[in-house]
Amino acid sequence: MFKKFIYLQWKSFFRAAGVATKLAQKILIGVVWAYFAFVFSGLAFIAFFGIQDDFGLDPLPTVSGFLVYAFVLWVVIRYFIQKMPMVHVQPLLALPFSKKSIVHFGLTKSVISFFNIVNLFFFIPFGFILLKEDYSLWGVISWWVSIGSVILATNFLNVLLNSQDKLLLIAAVVLLGLFGMQYYEIFDITAFSEPVFMAPYHQPLWALVPIMLMLLSYRWSFRHFLKKLYMDSDEMRPKNEVQRATELKWLDGFGRTSFFLKNDIRLIVRNKRARMAVWMGFAFLFYGLIFMMDMYDTPVVKVFVGIFVTGGFLFSFGQFVPSWDSGYYPLMMTQNVPYKEYLKSKWWLVVVGTLVSLPLASFYIFFSWESYFAIIAGGIYNIGVNAHMVLLSGAYTRTPIDLNSMQRAFGDKKSFNIKTVLLGIPKIFLPMFIFYIGVLVHSKLMGFILIGFVGVLGFALRNLVFGWIEKVYQEEKYDTLAAYKQKNT
């Protein structure tokens, strides 16, 4: 029976719109994998020898202690990014598959995900270093199995958690709370988690506990979905939301563009998938914090951060223009709709998103003025150049987004994926390059000014660029329409 499911997956991949681009993406994704493999195994070395040599601590207990953070953080990140494996279960329900096997397949498939495998890149090298440094073989194996079980347990919990926003909030609060208390030396969670995660190392029998935990979490989500495998459950179909009265009169000043702006705002408010784009934008505000540590503290990195901190929403929402409207693209194409108005509305949204992020990101001043300059320069560049760039690349992104089915049990839940990041790369390296020129010519300040200048230039030329993008959209029209006809791919 599993063979049949895999067959369906296989077909849906190769018969999806734009297979060629998908293959190119696969290759790029391969590169990204290699990158993560490199980073995580590097991290394993740093974790071991850094802790041993620089802090004079025993690496295994120290890493074990901090694992609790890693796990809670994983839960949060997974919530935002991990896609549930796609099995379009609705058509399967009436076929002679047992419900149990449908759910088993969905859950099993979720194991083979980036978020589980990437951990191997850290724990396998780390384990080998441990063995090489004469840690006990059985201890390390039992430690491995325990960690692996906990990772899988979070994976299955995540499947559950995905339908509950509240749990995410709790996980985030717990994470921040623990970290805060540790930082201010009120309460050190690692002192507790260290013996917990070290126990299987000392006594392999303890590994049974996380294994049990994993089995239980599997059973829990299995039962949850088995119960919910009905067409009318929340997991399978969107809720009948109570309508929020939204007249949005204040937008009328935008003239004809206001019709689209109103729709776009309703799109975001009423569809979980579109709302996620806003949350991603918010999350990216804090992206720079990772880079505020000394080792990354170079101006070029600041430019990189500046683009991302202000451009989170721009990238996560803009990448999927016009896919957000894929469900009713033929309507748009037959209405009395000038492309320009349509594009302008999307442009306004991403520009406003970027503008809002500027004051919100002002807390970076506490780190350094230079950081905030980079953010302002990045913001201007995003508005002037990247806002156009995302709309342009959107013309070639032909993944239909099925807004109506986003809450399906194993459906494609998250709008943010690796592809989004990939398409963002060219939009990020150019400003870094411009900055570098500025530094070569004069100074860092000159670099920031140059980035800003290019942004302003792009903004000044926007009408010209819009005309150009419009043409691309028109040329791509038939292909886009054809691709959007294939839903659920």
Add this chain to the structure above:
Amino acid sequence: MIDINLLSKKYGEQTVLDIDLLNIPSGQTFGLVGNNGAGKTTLFSLILDLIEPTTGVVKNNEVVVSKDERWKTHTAAFVDEQFLIGYLTPEEYFYFVGGLRNMKKDAIKAALEPYKDFFHGEVLGQKKYIRDLSKGNQKKVGIVGTLLSNTPLVILDEPFANLDPTTQIRLKKLLKEEASATGKTFLISSHDLQHITDVCDRIVVLNKGKIVRDERTSSKTLEELETFFQEQL
């Protein structure tokens, strides 16, 4: 209104539509019938410039639709659910499509008034999004969306499908009234021979992409059509 010349659409080797000549004069209620795969939706999609013709052109009001977008100002269409915006309420949807045709909100409200019966109290003021309506009610929203703004040309692909019997009768009445009162041109396709002969004053039969019958509706038309499709067995 619509002038079609040597129009064809091929997918690979397969010709799905091949029409030498078809003129639909202004004010006509034009009915299109044919079995699945006969090319009805393909023809409508070509008229709406949703797909590219392999050869030939479609002219809508003297304008080649694939070259010039001016036809959009006087054409309204409802082909399938891809012409609806699921996350809007029916009212918001009407304000959107009406607004795009420069109607003020009050004018749209007033224009909706005559369709109250047709909606049968299940569409307006329901505090539901279109995606949560039943298929039949969604269809009502789509149909009214095309009638509301008084465009001279209205294209409806299988408007009778999915509607309950009472609503089908209401729709027939509605379409007849609209056609005679406003002089609109209608392009309608249907599998229901009874309905389409009732509503339309000209019937064209498509078979495997070609026009095989083209005639003005008379008292004999229904019988003749039934015989024709009988022969296809």
